[in-house]
Amino acid sequence: MDSSTTADRIGQQADGRADREFPSGRAEAPPLPSGRRWPLLLAILLGSLAIGTAAALAYRISLDELAQKAARQVEAIARLKARGVMTWMEERRQDAELLGRSPLLVRFLAGHAGTAPPPGVEALAQALEAVREVRHFRGLRVVSPTGATLLAVGGRFEDSADTRAAFHDAFATRRTALINLHRQADGSIHFGYAAPVAVPGGTGVAGLLQLDFDPETFLFPYLREWPLPTRTGEALLWHYTAMDRVLLNRPTSATTDAFGQRLPLNERGQASTTHAMVLPDYRGVRALGARAEISGTPWSVAAKLDTAEAFAGIGTLVGVTVLMAATVWAALLGGVAVLWQRQRLAVAMAEIRRGEALVAAEARFRATFEQAAVGMANLGPDGAWLRVNGKLCAILGRGQAELAGGRIQDVTHPDDLRACEGCMRAIAAGARDGCSLPLRYLRPDGGIVVADVTISPLRGSGGAPASFVFVIVDVTARRQMEAALSESRASLAELNRRLEERVLQEVAAREAAQERARHAQHMQALGQVAGGVAHEFNNILQAVSGALALILRHPADTARVRHWADLTETATRRGSIVTSRLLAFARRAPFRVERIEVAPMLRGLGEILAHTLGGRVKVRIEAAPDLPALATDRAELETALVNLATNGRDAMAEGGTLTIAAIGVEAGAEPPEAAATPPRSGRFIRISVSDEGSGMDAATLAQATEPFFTTKPPGQGSGLGLSMAKGFAEQNGGALTLRSAPGEGSTVALWLPAAEAVAEARLAGAGAAPGPAVPVRPGRILLVDDEAMLRDTLAAGLADSGFSVLTACGGPEALALLDQGEAVDALITDFSMPAMDGATLARQARALRPGLRTVILTGHIDIDAAAVETVLRKPARVEEIVAALGP
Template sequence: MKMDQGSLIETAEELYESAPCGYLSTLPDGTIIRANQTFLTWIGMERQDLVGHKCFQDLLSVGAKIFYDTHLAPLLHMQGFVSEIAFDLTCADGRSLPVLANMVQKQDAAGRPMVHRITLFNATDRRKYERELLFARQKAEQATQELKRLNETLEERVAHEVAERLKAEEALRQAQKMEAIGQLTGGIAHDFNNLLTIIVGNIELLQRRLPEDADRLQRAADHAMDATRRAATLTQRLLAFSRRQPLDPKPIDVNKLVAGMSDLLRRTLGEVVVLETVLAGGLWRSQADPNQLENAILNLAVNARDAMPDGGKLTIETANARLDEAYVEALAEPVPAGQYVLVAVSDTGTGMDKATMEKVFEPFFTTKEAGKGTGLGLSQVYGFVRQSNGHVRIYSELGEGTTIKIYLPRLIGSDEEPAEMPAKSPAMVRGAGETILVVEDEPDLRTYTTEALRDLGYRVVEAGDAREALEIFEQHPEIELLFTDVVLTGGMNGRALSDEVSRRRPGLPVLFTTGYTSNAIVHHGRLDPGMHLIGKPFTYAELASKVRRMLDGEQF
């Protein structure tokens, strides 16, 4: 049967109006110019009160407005579309309506935005299911732990046939013994690791300076390095006990996992902590237990929240990363060199001193008051990452905040691009006697940096804080590069030092270094765009390449 054009148009309009999803069209400033009946029914408004009179932003909850301004609108402007973004709308009667949104920006021939097409899906059932799933998971974990305790108690009764009092006394003695062993091994490992740092640094220096024909000495240095690595691994195992938990690794999109946790994280963090997610485009897939990865991120978020009692900012970043041979060989527990998916959690909290950072992954170690924490959160993170063949690193500066980086191996599957060859270390570009001023308040790091630069052929002058650096700067007009940590003691940070040096000698290159992830530093205002940064930890080759490019005036 043949239908006329008018009937077809009417049918399409009916489908649009009664679709199971909400349709909106807005101008670039957010003014609503069209909406279907499904959407009107959801929010309880009449068409004449909405179209032409309201902006899309007017319908968002407070948190959703912040998310729209800081993330959604810039992302839509940058790539022309966004997919499956979760937030809440505010209905006419004050109800919150959870939705998933897809947005497309239409442009004219000149590339100017004309209209935004928005498709909304009612996520009420999904939100309810997520809450039920979380509750069920918590109940299951509680039941598993309870069953484990019951089995242990049963095994003890069958094996030892002892009274309940004797078992309680044995448990108490065991706890006291573990506490004593933990304190003893912690102190020994701390002092031993300080010695190993000096030993490893000098062996590495010796390896670089041995002549090529000194085969016997090279083998002796290699054997010494192998011994120090084994010693470092031993001390690391004294300090951290892995949780032998069964994992269910699956291919995962870490960006989707982090985005899907946004609502849970915001509820966990509370209103005084602002959550920011910086999700990398083109992020590789990884293979890990998604539930345990969620637990790890949640543990880190809870620790960050507790470190910001007066509020602050939590930044979760994802990125593709490569760990080169030089980096992984220096680790106490090496991982394969290659490609990794990075998840970094940064806070603006109280930070930690060196002594605290050395113990954070020990089971039962906590800085919280009695009853506020078990001390197992970070040890669970550490155990999960190591069991997943990954790597975890912590950076913190007292009074400035903490960054914890989780590296999970990239998954190379049949539907992925072919595996890339391992990245080669940057070329060892030597200096030509240029003078570099190094400013670092940590003596060990300053010693390593200055020795490496001298070994590369540079002349180095060094300072422990900004004020000492300015005095040295005036005494050495031949200085051609300032290399400074961002956070310094003494009341003047690296950025203030850079500004003062630039005022005295405009155009002098400045290279910053820090243990924070770059986005956290930028958003905290400590490093403006255009500044040059080399993140800690940096390798000998990376330092050589970056310094040479800075001195040569390359743009990067």
């Protein structure tokens, strides 16, 4: 039986359902009463029709506007997400190509052909580890042309099908290839880039550098963000396969990981056309959706918004429409007409859906049958061939013309005929609905095909099978492989066990070595700063101890005591400034854009460098106070400047002056001293670091900004200082320029765009917090500090300011006092205390006393201050604490 017979049967069944649902073919409107009342009824009917038409028109216009607004929102967000992912992927691809051209990696691969260990393997491993930590890669590894891993840093690498395909493309095209999103054996999701590495003078690719990324660190969180307030809006990442679209991230409503799930989208065939779609995770909820392709990747972004949220205002619109219709009692008659029209529409829509279903079913059946990757056949009750597909002809080694007119029994192995015919008889008798069994078939060349066969019936109107569907899968090669594999399974298991033990030992040794190297680098950096900081604090302590000694020696001389007390307070403030600068420089936080005033930042950095670079180097800061502000990450900027200052100090072996200067410039014309210009015109801040060292020749200058390039002796430089500073400047929309000549020193300049008015307003709005309500000055204060000296001094100062002070030496004691009912208007506590820190104490105290005003004192740069209203940095004067308590 062919597909036309099946379509006819489906159509007959649909006709039967339609006849049962609508016996007369259509719904008849009730007859109007006869008599003289018909003109009145006609007028009422016409009036109701006019009002209903006006209400329907207003409803339709409002609904269209609502739908267009929701559609534009979904389309805009789809394009926004696609551009964001495309930009991020392009930056990662450039990282891969830049690292693939590094001299250290090229030398490593060039020397790997020898028998001895290649030169620079330890330096390359350290450099790759540094890059991985700075750029937040999951892992990096170097692969030989044979696919063997030569060096791996971080992560766990597996040679999946996507990885092998990317390696093949990179070797074949000598271009960086994308490693598609895929799941490894441990359940983690990976993707990345494979960058070819060519050795100078060679004829081909010497190896690959693989960058491995974790999509959970940026890609998936970025897609989950919806730029507008929403309950159901989200972006889904997917790509095409042969027949379907495959989901690559988990929807917010999904209870399990949806990676690799088919995504049945009903789209209109255009890249940005809004369409309705239904996802399994939403249990049939309708949604608006739009997709946008991500250039340079096989992925697309599908943004969706539930229609229930998109049409949230439909309830009000329906209410207004009903109110308008209810103003005329004759709307009841109009309702009858609406029901009549709706019934006719339902019948028409049923006919349309039935026709569409039949056409779609026919198309799917033909595509499935002809393009199936398995053998399929439609056989009559006696086993005669009615239809076969191309795959089955290939399995049997016979053409369709050769099979026509024959039966399946003619090609079945004689020993399997009884099983095949018995299955068909059981299905025909109704004893079984179908069966699966292994069968063998004979090929014209004398070969025997082993196949897994599934037999299913196609029943006619009387219930008897009109024909059979055979699905035949060739498993000859698999059975042969299973036999061979069963013999070697035991030996392979033992070999795998030994390899796993060896790999675990090597990984543990490598991780221990890397941890020792990181600790050594940390101690070296700490030692460079400790000397200058100790010298500064010795000066401060000398001034404080000397002033206190004079106060104790002359307590009656009020004027001199006040003068020495002022000197002590000045020295204390100087120490506070030093500690705050060091803590701000030492913090480790994600990239965070903030408004930075250039001149104060450089002066503070100059104070740190003056004590860090040594006595033979003089630090000079040149920055006008009216420079425009910058909008960038302070820690990244300070790190780049410290690296450049350290390079300048190393270039001046006999000492000299290191100048850090900042000026505002208008880009657009190439400056005469620059080797490169900023990427666009506009207002820039150029921060230059100049030394009086030996300078660089033209060859060194050409390679200075390449990753891992260094002129320092082994062990004294990673070669990443200039390249990381250049990457920071370009990431902020600027550039790095370098000018140097032998005997004339070097000048490195960071061109960073000034914060524009819109960016400044955005930064100010993002950082502004709603102002707290004006508090009332508390009368009694609970003071908590584990240091008795600090607690007594601060209590005396607060009491001297007119407050009643209750003290406690720790968090448990303070909570006990509050639990006992002590009357307290405010809590002042230290942050770092044994048993309980200040933030925990503040949260528990506010649970006991809701609305209790809290102030926390700390010497740390970052604390969890979610439970407190005010944070003050030590040392804090009594006046500052009193001001924090309120007017």
